[in-house]
Amino acid sequence: MSGCCGPILTSAGTGSGNTDPIFDVEYVLLCDVAADGTSTPFLRRFTHAQDGSLSSTATLALDGSTAYTPTGTVGVCSADSTTTPVTTQTASTHRQVLNTAGTFDVFGTATGTVESVTVSVIAAGATGPTVTTASGTSPMFAGESVTWSALPDVAAGSDELTGPLSVTTKAGDVVAVSWTERP
Numbered sequence: 001m002s003g004c005c006g007p008i009l010t011s012a013g014t015g016s017g018n019t020d021p022i023f024d025v026e027y028v029l030l031c032d033v034a035a036d037g038t039s040t041p042f043l044r045r046f047t048h049a050q051d052g053s054l055s056s057t058a059t060l061a062l063d064g065s066t067a068y069t070p071t072g073t074v075g076v077c078s079a080d081s082t083t084t085p086v087t088t089q090t091a092s093t094h095r096q097v098l099n100t101a102g103t104f105d106v107f108g109t110a111t112g113t114v115e116s117v118t119v120s121v122i123a124a125g126a127t128g129p130t131v132t133t134a135s136g137t138s139p140m141f142a143g144e145s146v147t148w149s150a151l152p153d154v155a156a157g158s159d160e161l162t163g164p165l166s167v168t169t170k171a172g173d174v175v176a177v178s179w180t181e182r183p
Helices: none
Strands: 007-010 023-033 039-048 054-060 073-075 092-098 102-105 113-123 130-133 136-139 145-149 165-169 174-182
Touching: 039 092, 092 102, 113 165, 165 174
Parallel strands: none
Antiparallel strands: 007 023, 023 039, 023 073, 039 054, 092 174, 102 165, 113 145, 113 174, 130 136, 130 165
């Protein structure tokens, strides 16, 4: 796991004959604030099945493997430990597998505020898929995965990604697009 809060796609492999599902795993950094104001950071992991349904959640210590049980108020961590964290907001995760030629617009599809997006190329045809952002259009290659995420900046009132962000696929491309949004 690298960084905070971005989705991580995991799989047992790709290719013809592989029937293992691809899961979308999201880690969220939260804080457990005790009555005395002491703040303990921890991770909450959300795992989604290939069809996008939530298959499991886990609350973990920062090592990512030890179970953790909050004892205080759970919220978003603050850089200033004397500040009460913001309460956790409801977010939904989505996943779309693109396997026909066309363009998929994440911001055009999302119905809420987009917080993170991951694009993973499972298979690439002759010319491969492309991703278009405000920086321009870039080719993607088989096995490549890119993630964009916005870390909450409560003081600035900013915690969302802004578009454009679209994926264009051609014959032979298979691309998984996962995103998290809140109402």
